[in-house]
Amino acid sequence: MFAHNKRLQYTVRVSDTNPGLANLLLEQFGGPQGELAAACRYFTQALAEEDPGRKDMLMDIATEELSHLEVIGTLVAMLNRSAKGRLAEGVDTEAEMYRQISGGGNDSHVTQVLYGGGPALINSAGQLWNAGYIDSIGDPSADLRSNIAAEARAKIIYERLINCTDDPGVKEALGFLMTREIAHQQSFEKALYSMQPNFPPGKLPGMPEFTNVYFNMSQGDGDMRGPWNSDENFEYREAQPAVDGGDGLASVRMKADDQQVLQQAATRLRSDPDCDPLTGAELGAGEALDASTMGQKDLLG
């Protein structure tokens, strides 16, 4: 069960309202690398987790991410407070209001007109949050790696936002949130590597003849060798079809009846390679043909 304490995990002190900056911060509220995605990722994993240690850790961190969602959402709300009141009360002239709404240089008009200055679960471009951002699949050797990657991504987005604001209070709160991603990544790493073996993920082994092969599929000046395709670690092979030694074709056994029906469809829908038909594009490239007067019905047989 969740409980809420009215004090934030980190104190929020905003120097000046700024709807444009509020809009940028939405990236970490309702964006793909934001706190809602993080909280949902770990919370859903925790619910189905059988390992008691990971379950505890996942719920600890999910709960903290919810608390971060509150911090970043509060930053957005504070930055929008002036704009929210002015639009609700309609105290400005319409021309001035239009200028304020449209002049932010980014999508802050959406936060104002559609969401009334409240933090919305969109990213900084107005894209609705969707659960496709969450990549949990219910296997810890994959999910922990997904969590590690997600923390790394979130750290970078916070860093970029920090580079875009000189409001010291906003900067400090963003710095705290960024720091916690580093801490969380370390916990997920420890959890992953305390599960042994964790590579390859899952139970089924790979086919030995292809597990350590590197295919050079992109060719030309710029081919490089490094540990990711070195002879020490991989068998380096040129791109080649039918690596199984077969013909590289696709086949399926079909019942005779199905085969016949399929053939019937193929015949009905055949494009004849031996004709040169007049096309719509050709009709469209020339002058209009008047079907009624130019005897086209004959042409059409």
Added chain:
Amino acid sequence: MFAHNKRLQYTVRVSDTNPGLANLLLEQFGGPQGELAAACRYFTQALAEEDPGRKDMLMDIATEELSHLEVIGTLVAMLNRSAKGRLAEGVDTEAEMYRQISGGGNDSHVTQVLYGGGPALINSAGQLWNAGYIDSIGDPSADLRSNIAAEARAKIIYERLINCTDDPGVKEALGFLMTREIAHQQSFEKALYSMQPNFPPGKLPGMPEFTNVYFNMSQGDGDMRGPWNSDENFEYREAQPAVDGGDGLASVRMKADDQQVLQQAATRLRSDPDCDPLTGAELGAGEALDASTMGQKDLLG
């Protein structure tokens, strides 16, 4: 700040695992009327709320909805526990596994194959949750009504789910969740009506000549009168264009230069009403015309 207590708000006792039922319950986990949508709706409203009473209430209820999300997600996890293990370990023959995965009669195959038996933020058809489900707009006279409606919808979905299961533990937990929607609706109602006036929403009054008009736009046998369009409450008028008394047309002042450019585009893109052109459909309805041998180039002149 949020904190989490490892005990659920309501004890979950599931009689038997059942992936098909788990899949149905996803409707209230990651569906449009589910608990994530509820929690997000109230939480985002709370962040931007200026009224201390409503802010407190919204955060109270948001936090409870998060706790409900945990209960419904736990139900899903419990119902999937057997299937989760069997697929992960691959202990069944492939044919048997295929039958189990595909035989649920609903979309439970997605929960198994894609999500490994964990609760996912999808509805029972596999539709990803998206923030378009949240209708908060940052004005309490609208948002409270949205919340009232959302609670009513969630109550009904729970009722339908309860009608679909005879597992007593599932039924009881669903009953609790359903009941709480009733309680929350009552709180939102009290908050709405303690804001006076709350109708019409917002500050701007309507145009008096249209505020109490009912237009009979759908006509024929079946026209009904009732309090929603009665003479006591409304001026009942037949459908009519240009109710403003104008010509019902659209106009815009354009600069002469713009007007000329637009006219140029219109001329270039004109469909000539006075020709009867040969069309692609006509070509396609007849026999193939061979452009190279039938002198079509001339026709296209």
Added chain:
Amino acid sequence: MFAHNKRLQYTVRVSDTNPGLANLLLEQFGGPQGELAAACRYFTQALAEEDPGRKDMLMDIATEELSHLEVIGTLVAMLNRSAKGRLAEGVDTEAEMYRQISGGGNDSHVTQVLYGGGPALINSAGQLWNAGYIDSIGDPSADLRSNIAAEARAKIIYERLINCTDDPGVKEALGFLMTREIAHQQSFEKALYSMQPNFPPGKLPGMPEFTNVYFNMSQGDGDMRGPWNSDENFEYREAQPAVDGGDGLASVRMKADDQQVLQQAATRLRSDPDCDPLTGAELGAGEALDASTMGQKDLLG
């Protein structure tokens, strides 16, 4: 069956073209609170409605909303008429065109480049309309409340747009559309309350011990009492897990075989709490280890 009259329900007189304002108005064309969502909401409800009075009312209002969609879409089209022609004909220098396309201060570049100046079913941020905006669930005690809330939201968005334009013709048309939301809300209210009882929604009663409880889930300075949680109306309780009196835990009966398979999976995927593994993060924080020369294979055993 629908029929269309070429005259608009309300005459549209736009003073000057303005792609930026056109873009803002998209909010009520293809946005979540816009006229397409309204029309679809009531139309789909009408189709399945068994009550003759509500069915008539829903179709009346759905049809009017379609007519409003036409009005708002016509406003958008008029405001974009100059820009549409100039881009289609390419009469400006590229630098000037780029400036016009990008300089609107909001997302009007999308309307121009992607939609050619036509009204598109997106909101003012370019977010595609989706049917998740429609919250109909096929129960009138819920759907009528959803409709009431939707009308309240639409009224507010119109009010905000009105606050952003000083074009008298645009203002007047928006005022008409805003006014009709007030009228529609009143009809839906009458329809809801002429259905008795309509609360709680549905047939199943709540569990009496939880129907009038208010849980104080968010605690600290800022706790408030009001009619939404007053002793007169509610039993006010502090947050508490396991309100059913159980242990707050989750359980499910599983077949012994399933239990064993699940245990097997848990063992395979266990994170050992008693080790302190070297992690990828630690590798990444230090200098590169060269596996081939530093005997790491031994370390990895």
Added chain:
Amino acid sequence: MFAHNKRLQYTVRVSDTNPGLANLLLEQFGGPQGELAAACRYFTQALAEEDPGRKDMLMDIATEELSHLEVIGTLVAMLNRSAKGRLAEGVDTEAEMYRQISGGGNDSHVTQVLYGGGPALINSAGQLWNAGYIDSIGDPSADLRSNIAAEARAKIIYERLINCTDDPGVKEALGFLMTREIAHQQSFEKALYSMQPNFPPGKLPGMPEFTNVYFNMSQGDGDMRGPWNSDENFEYREAQPAVDGGDGLASVRMKADDQQVLQQAATRLRSDPDCDPLTGAELGAGEALDASTMGQKDLLG
């Protein structure tokens, strides 16, 4: 302005309720090739159309598609009428209700549980309708082709549905709807070809050296020649990079300062090709390393 006549464009006579069939029919209600997409496509085009003939035609057909949306939606509603009542009233045992909800063999459970038996703007898999289905771009030489294609697609989907039902009333209504797609396609074809020239679309000509070239990008057994790549119509060329005669590389002029900053980033983020680092995968493939006891800190420098 739209008006509604309570009589359908085509009489709907359903023999027996059938939620599974209802679910399939959703494909033409809320699916990508369905009637809402058609109505929205033509309606939005009509609003911005400058050509009076096309504007009239587009609004005629848009209005008819709305009327078709009503027909297909009414079919869905009729097919769901029994299920709707039984679930709302809860008259069956839970086990029987679960069987009915889940046993349809397709996604009809969503229509029941989430939408209460009403027609919803989803396709037969429960995917929410979205405006990405609409491909209008505001140029008639493109939009009319899009409309032609859309009518062809809708015709095929109706044909498939007709092949799946033996209910004579459903079959007949679907047959009418399918027929009208044929009629509409013919109108759009006439409108396209009465605009001359209509190919290539737009104003800018292609680069002559590439306008009639066909590149054989997919090579091997199966290469075919036909009018689509014949020497009569095209210059047939093998796949080749840098067809402009350049080096096929990408370049951009950057300010020296920008160049230096970019180089700084590249250096910071360089993957060294000359090392062979120990990786997380290697850690995960072996036994757990205990950092505290095995002196790894030294290894990590």
Added chain:
Amino acid sequence: MFAHNKRLQYTVRVSDTNPGLANLLLEQFGGPQGELAAACRYFTQALAEEDPGRKDMLMDIATEELSHLEVIGTLVAMLNRSAKGRLAEGVDTEAEMYRQISGGGNDSHVTQVLYGGGPALINSAGQLWNAGYIDSIGDPSADLRSNIAAEARAKIIYERLINCTDDPGVKEALGFLMTREIAHQQSFEKALYSMQPNFPPGKLPGMPEFTNVYFNMSQGDGDMRGPWNSDENFEYREAQPAVDGGDGLASVRMKADDQQVLQQAATRLRSDPDCDPLTGAELGAGEALDASTMGQKDLLG
């Protein structure tokens, strides 16, 4: 199997970095009419195609579209190269960075903050690409028409982008990409018309009495006649319900038991047309009523 050559199909020479232009170009990278949609459209069709000529052609063109995706994506990457480095390294003051990020006049802030200057599969408004953009349905008489239309649309979008930039290298590369859409359209046209007959699509014929009817559904000043609804080509009829000669109503046979249950639901959920209930809106329009002191319980009795 695909292979990649490190040289582009067309050399990319960008004069100056320009994040705003990069953002516009995203329209053809991750937008609905862009190259990913094109490649996916033809590739998925090719996989299931039975006709050897079309299969070859579809794969040829799909592969070229992938190569175009690389060209347009490379343009975006080049245009963003300066911005990418500066944000990653944080070399500017925060105020300067904020100005750069927000000042582009369009949505380039998303490309910078969320995607780090890399080309992302979004359109120029930040809308995520989704597979609803792809309209393939597995019937060549429809799919080829869809392809023709798609090429026409893509040609127009390129033309608009060309009109917005004076960078000669960008202009030239866009010109090549635009040209190839013309070539592809011609191939698809030839393939369509070499399939005879291709109209009407599919196997089932239309109902003769409705195949050549044009309904005048939109009425009033502005009704136009042209080849799309002329007497030569169509039977021109006024809008009329129940064109089948029936009553225009909907009916379904239901079992007596189902009928009774449905009636029970209807009765339970009836809106009484003969009352005039007090509504929430009326409560909200007046002063707050205090239920505890004003005896409302009796009123509600």
Added chain:
Amino acid sequence: MFAHNKRLQYTVRVSDTNPGLANLLLEQFGGPQGELAAACRYFTQALAEEDPGRKDMLMDIATEELSHLEVIGTLVAMLNRSAKGRLAEGVDTEAEMYRQISGGGNDSHVTQVLYGGGPALINSAGQLWNAGYIDSIGDPSADLRSNIAAEARAKIIYERLINCTDDPGVKEALGFLMTREIAHQQSFEKALYSMQPNFPPGKLPGMPEFTNVYFNMSQGDGDMRGPWNSDENFEYREAQPAVDGGDGLASVRMKADDQQVLQQAATRLRSDPDCDPLTGAELGAGEALDASTMGQKDLLG
């Protein structure tokens, strides 16, 4: 530039057609962990990559993933070949066709009715692919981790699919695809760790006082200690608000004028905690009040 070889990378030999299995395999064609997502992820990263080694590797693997997309799509096409023909030709009775379409036990009806048996960019539940599945952010220390995680996820999904089919040809092809994910993961790992340091990601350091803290946010029986929160690695702290030592509240400096406007809005929208208003729910719980006869106007003041 891409080129295509008509032979597959791996030969596809399917024993029997099976639309239900085809539908499951869509998970790796158009699902979130599927090959399109993989190809797009690496391809978009490659385009903006400055490091020559990573750029080469990313393009190599992107190209191979496209080749895998072809293999999995070909499997789907083969498994659907019989069904495709039968539906297109309509050779079965309608009842039989309905049974075949609906009886697959999963969502294969969508593949048939909507996509005509062709592979579509949806997952096994019919959810449209969207670019939110791609988590690239343009920083290699994050993107390489995302790639590692993505390969791990894909490996697991393949493993689950292999567990669900006993068709030896399908199993073998899936086995190849699964194996390659293992190989790719190893390459990405080598690339990550050859970039030193790669942790923490980005340039900005964390705040030292919070970088190694673990907050126990979820409390109760089940709290566990392990390397992810051990004293050796972390400072273990109980959940606590305002960890910065402040008051945990949010503040913003506002101009006096803005403050006054905001106060005005708050007053206008205040919910009075001291009244007990009659609510809509109370109206709905009792009998209908007749406003016209019961003097409610007085009550409403």
